[in-house]
Amino acid sequence: MDFRETDEQRALRAAVAALAAKYGHGYWVEKSKRGERTDELWREAGQLGYLGVAVPEQYGGGGGGITELAIVCEELAAGGCPLLLIVVSPAIAATVIAKSGTEDQRKTWLPGFADGSTKMSFAITEPDAGSNAHHISTTARPDGDGWRLSGRKYYISGVDETDATLVVARLEDARTGKLRPAMFIVPTHAPGYERHEIPMEITAPERQYTVFFDDVRLPAEALVGGEDAGLTALFAGLNPERITVAAYATGMGRYALGKAGDYARTRSVWGDPIGAHQAIAHPLAKAHVELELARLAVQRAAWAYDRDDPSAAEAANIAKYAAGEAVINAVDTAVQTHGGNGMATEYGVGTLWAAARVARIAPISREMILNFVAQHSLGLPKSY
Structure with missing residues (x-):
């Protein structure tokens, strides 16, 4: 390796x-x-x-x-x-x-x-399902040579600037009568597709939306990979999501620490740069170590995914967890290093705080990652 x-x-x-x-x-x-x-x-x-x-x-x-x-x-x-x-x-x-x-x-x-x-945007989360994909209620039913999609999703990123949305829904298995996962490509201009922006306290160019599908008519080719591709198609996207979110988070952490390091080297209060004091230097060093460990976790997860290694799911979840913890500490430490200036827009670190905090929550919370690790890595009983 x-x-x-x-x-x-x-x-x-x-x-x-x-x-x-x-x-x-x-x-x-x-x-x-x-x-x-x-x-x-x-x-x-x-x-x-x-x-x-x-x-x-x-x-x-x-x-x-x-x-x-x-x-x-x-x-x-x-x-x-x-x-x-x-x-x-x-x-x-x-x-x-x-x-x-x-x-x-x-x-x-x-x-x-x-x-x-x-x-293309991606829609899986629902108000009444949260992290439980088994409770997704958005459904598709056959309609002639196509489909009818009904349901709603929320916290869907960037719907206003995408051409289509990849929607995780459920359809009825003709053999068993049970609902099973399926994915559909839904044009954002399709009749019956509505969006409502969710006001957020986050500095970011991407907006969040609640999306409604009111009996949206879709052609047969909107179903990704056919009726038997549901779980395979879904899992093909979830691990890359975790890995790239982790990379996105470590990048934000690097930016914040870079700004903090520059400030600590040049800001002088008692005659020496503030970075000469361990109260400033040690938290920055600790944040750097944590970021580097998270970056290694991202590299390992990407390596495993690209090689279809069976450890990819565990590695992707570990990378997401490590990066989420590392970035919020890095940004918070950068803000603290700047003192009051850390909250001023011109210094460019406070603007990342909310986006960094989200890395602990989305696309999967750290608690759900710990559930995964406890069950699949440690062999403990399922807790949910």
């Missing part, structure tokens, strides 16, 4: 870092506070091939894996421009379609993912 990056991966990391520096944290904050999209950054990242690094080459992508996409997520965030839609669109939706979609679905959607011209 060798986690040393290849020359190509190091070049990708440097190139994405340069792109993030071109735009900078100020651009991201301004777009977020104005309620605008980061279209310029997304478009350039797509044109340069960064958004499509994990899309197979035959569909116009880079032919890499989640390892390369995690690098893109991390470096954009480390440059002060964390883009949540990379997790949602290239990591989840494109991976699901590449691994579980029909050939027609791959030809239709993957080239757009490869160059960034297509964005």
Whole structure:
């Protein structure tokens, strides 16, 4: 097991870092506070091939894996421009379609993912189901040569700027009569598709929505991979989601610590830089250690996923947990290092606090990860 990056991966990391520096944290904050999209950054990242690094080459992508996409997520965030839609669109939706979609679905959607011209949101969470995917109530029923979709989802990211939503629903098994998971590609302009924004206390360009499906008519080809692909298709996207969220979080932590380190080296109060005092230096050092451990966990999880290693699910959950804990401590330590300036927009660390805090909650809470580890890694009885 060798986690040393290849020359190509190091070049990708440097190139994405340069792109993030071109735009900078100020651009991201301004777009977020104005309620605008980061279209310029997304478009350039797509044109340069960064958004499509994990899309197979035959569909116009880079032919890499989640390892390369995690690098893109991390470096954009480390440059002060964390883009949540990379997790949602290239990591989840494109991976699901590449691994579980029909050939027609791959030809239709993957080239757009490869160059960034297509964005797709992802909808699994429901108000009455939370983390319990077995209680999803959004259902699809056969309707002639297609489907009718009904239900609702909430906390769905970026619906206003995506072309379609990949929806996790349930359909009736004709053989058993039981409901089973299925995934549908639903155009965001489809009749019966409605969205309502959820006001959030988070600085981020991506907005959150409650989405309603009122008897939405879908063609047969909207069902991803056919009626037997439900669980396979779903699991194809969940581990990349955890891995790229973890990369996104470690990138934010690196950005915050970078700002804190600069401040601690140059801010002088009692004649010496404040970084000369252990009360400042040790928390920063501890945060750095935790971030580096989380980055190793992300690299291991991506390595396992890209090789179809059976440890991928455990590794992805561990990476998500480690990164969520590390980023909130890194951002909080950066704010504390700045004192009152830590909450001033111009210093660029307080603007990340809420987004960093979310990394402990979404896309899966740390409590559910601990449940997974207790049951599957330690062999303890199921607790829920």
